[in-house]
Amino acid sequence: MTEYNFIIQNTSSIVSPGLVIFRDVMNANLSEMLREAGDVTRLRPHCKTHKMSAVTKIQLELGITKHKCATFAEAEMLAEAGVKDILLGYNLVGPNIQRAVEFVRRYKDVQFIATADHEAPVRELSSVMSAAGQSIQLLLDLDSGQHRTGIAPGEVASQLYQLFHDLPGIQPGGIHLYDGQNHQTNLEERRLAVMACWELASGFRDQLESQGLSVPRIVAGGTGSFPVYASISDRALELSPGTNTFFDNNYGKMFPDLRYTPAARILTRVISRPTEDTITVDLGYKACASDPDVKKRVIFPDLPHAEPILQNEEHLVLRLDNADDFAPGDELLAVPGHICPTSALHRSAYVIENEQVTESWEVSGRDRWLTI
Numbered sequence: 154m155t156e157y158n159f160i161i162q163n164t165s166s167i168v169s170p171g172l173v174i175f176r177d178v179m180n181a182n183l184s185e186m187l188r189e190a191g192d193v194t195r196l197r198p199h200c201k202t203h204k205m206s207a208v209t210k211i212q213l214e215l216g217i218t219k220h221k222c223a224t225f226a227e228a229e230m231l232a233e234a235g236v237k238d239i240l241l242g243y244n245l246v247g248p249n250i251q252r253a254v255e256f257v258r259r260y261k262d263v264q265f266i267a268t269a270d271h272e273a274p275v276r277e278l279s280s281v282m283s284a285a286g287q288s289i290q291l292l293l294d295l296d297s298g299q300h301r302t303g304i305a306p307g308e309v310a311s312q313l314y315q316l317f318h319d320l321p322g323i324q325p326g327g328i329h330l331y332d333g334q335n336h337q338t339n340l341e342e343r344r345l346a347v348m349a350c351w352e353l354a355s356g357f358r359d360q361l362e363s364q365g366l367s368v369p370r371i372v373a374g375g376t377g378s379f380p381v382y383a384s385i386s387d388r389a390l391e392l393s394p395g396t397n398t399f400f401d402n403n404y405g406k407m408f409p410d411l412r413y414t415p416a417a418r419i420l421t422r423v424i425s426r427p428t429e430d431t432i433t434v435d436l437g438y439k440a441c442a443s444d445p446d447v448k449k450r451v452i453f454p455d456l457p458h459a460e461p462i463l464q465n466e467e468h469l470v471l472r473l474d475n476a477d478d479f480a481p482g483d484e485l486l487a488v489p490g491h492i493c494p495t496s497a498l499h500r501s502a503y504v505i506e507n508e509q510v511t512e513s514w515e516v517s518g519r520d521r522w523l524t525i
């Protein structure tokens with residue numbers, strides 16, 4: 154695996170806690186994603202990890218034309234960056250139904266797709282879309298065992314998919330499956346579990362097609378299941394990892410077979426040395442995702458034995474043997490445990506190239522809404 158130095162020469166311009174993106178590492182992650190996919194046209198990466206127009210444009214330059222998102226702000230960010238094929242992998246309800254109409258009206262040259270797993274919002278979507286003279290493709294969201302959203306294959310699922318054909322303003326787009334439950338560290342165990350999900354989805358696709366229904370695509374998976382889905386040869390399969398563009402420490406530990414390196418880190422500064430064996434840095438949970446346990450929220454590669462003992466909104470207290478070596482103002486680089494919600498906590502990121510801060514990338518898709 155390539156060794157990177159993660160040095161930043163001109164840190165004085167970085168307001169801490171600052172999200173920093175090491176451009177060479179991100180480029181290597183993107184190359185690895187392309188290598189694993191084998192064919193760029195199979196990719197539909199999820200932008201939830203970065204939410205940045207600049208990163209989307211880099212992916213477009215690499216030939217990645219299909220993209221995935223979870224919110225309308227992300228969808229708008231993608232469309233403004235020039236993406237023409239956008240999957241909003243989220244079930245539309247409430248005001249999002251009208252927002253979908255506004256989105257397709259505004260971005261006429263964008264193929265816009267959403268997911269659905271229940272008849273009621275689909276009927277509502279159909280009536281507002283058709284009244285506006287617009288249409289949208291829907292993917293049937295399959296529950297492969299995560300039990301977060303989706304519907305199990307069967308009679309109700311097939312009736313719902315039939316509705317996608319029958320209702321005005323709706324077109325059948327295929328099947329969506331996110332198997333976030335497949336977190337097996339052992340690759341062979343993961344392969345078995347992911348293949349079971351694939352059998353479920355492709356078997357259901359075959360059944361729908363035998364009923365004369367069109368299933369143009371199956372969008373499947375995240376970063377952990379990506380190597381397994383990528384090994385499947387199927388004309389309809391689209392691969393939708395997200396985290397691997399930046400990658401993070403918790404996925405690195407969970408999936409040791411993956412060849413990605415955390416590209417997004419946080420520059421933090423020591424603000425206090427409250428006791429003999431502790432230092433406090435300006436890295437609270439308003440700057441890094443707090444969904445992992447406090448011990449897994451961030452790690453410090455230069456302080457492998459530092460033990461996080463308290464985190465508040467703007468403070469992180471670390472216990473370490475050599476606390477004496479630190480003084481307020483000293484800088485450290487932290488690797489986030491979970492990068493996707495971490496990037497959402499920053500308005501922009503500092504881009505590091507050749508050890509220098511070269512530009513700033515806005516995290517525009519982090520908001521709940523932009524203009525639609």
Ligand SMILES: Cc1ncc(COP(=O)(O)O)c(C=O)c1O
Nearest residue numbers: 199242331375376377394395396
């Ligand atoms: C629906 C959906 N698709 C794709 C992804 C990307 O998965 P990962 O973060 O494992 O790359 C996610 C992540 O949460 C997701 O929720």
